[in-house]
Amino acid sequence: MSEPLELAAVQRDDVLLDRLARRDACAADAHVVAALLAGLRADICADEDPPSAEGEGEARRRPVVPSARRRAARPAVAGLVAAAFLLSATGVAAAASRATPGSVLWPVAQVVAPAHVHSVMARERVLRSLAVAKTQAGRGDSVGARASLDDAISRVDEVHDADGRSTLEAKVTALRILLDGPAPAPGSPPAGGPLPSASPVQPSPGGSPEPSASPDPSPAPSPDPTSTPDPSVAPTPGTLSSPAAAPS
């Protein structure tokens, strides 16, 4: 059954298949079989990389660990678009719409559920600004703390309810009261007792504060307003180690 192999013929076929895979037109002239296989390859790849003028070799020559610049460009976009195409018709799209930064589906979510991604990124930004504001307040930098708080306030509206907007609002309000408390804030009734008033703020939107909300606004128990900044509490929420919310 196994006839003796002619090494040269084996090598010839190897070269031929390499050329067919490369869509080298000359390869198709070798034999009817080569022509048919070339037709198969062409048919399969007919709609592949249509706009790319760089050729397949170039398209495949992406670095193993792409530089940040290149990743930000076409390959990453192509991957995300591909992922969106993959997932749009399935239940995984729903999973992607709940993805968090760092999860496998996060890049997919950036295409499939951009609104969710925007909301999560806004939440990250708000939490970071609040953490910075607390740290600044702890150092006595009330101007900087105020600016950071304002930054947080400006982003809260971009966070969806499902992503903990009510919790963030409670935190913002608590910190605002903390910062404004000693100052002559006209018309703010709780001006006298800055810290205890932070917790009653919770009832605002959601009614039932999330568990993660409670520890934060409540550095209040300490009677000294300057003791409120507690960097260990504020910085990162759970699993999110996202650097994405780089202040820009």
Added chain:
Amino acid sequence: MDRTQSEPDLSALAARAAAGDAAAADALLSRVRPLVLRYCRARLGRGGGGSYGTADDVAQEVCLAMLTALPRYRDVGRPFAAFIFGIAAHKVSDAHRSVARDPSLLAEDLPDRPDQAAGPEAAAIATADAQAARALLATLPPQQREVLVLRVAVGFSAEETGSALGMSPGAVRVAQHRALAKLRSHVKLREMSA
């Protein structure tokens, strides 16, 4: 073709993706998907209406299965290409079975617009070579067929094909040579009988 698309690259990407590196998962998916798509198209061909809809759907399932399995993926020396094309081979087999089981799969929806694409005759002519090639490949033993599909359709080198199929590059070269020899003799017999 550039041969830098090597197994270690894919395995390293997969290991990083499994560890939660979202950028690696993104890169892995963008690298793997075209390969899987070609494989599924080569194995399944065009469906009703002359489109690659079914093959593309199967490729989608393969990629989803890969994404789902990724968090549990551990690089234990088994090439990632073997992992992904193992999934692909199973999905293709499932698709063959389900089509055989359900002959009612003609078209999902009736077209409600005129088809501006080339007519059936032109389409048939354009894809005749591909159909003939698939018919020829179907006459091969499974391993030889897989070798040729990975080499020609997916575009793998002999080394990459060996990684995917658990063969040495030398064994791949011998298998592909024998496969081509069979196909040539098959064609010759047909020509003689015609």
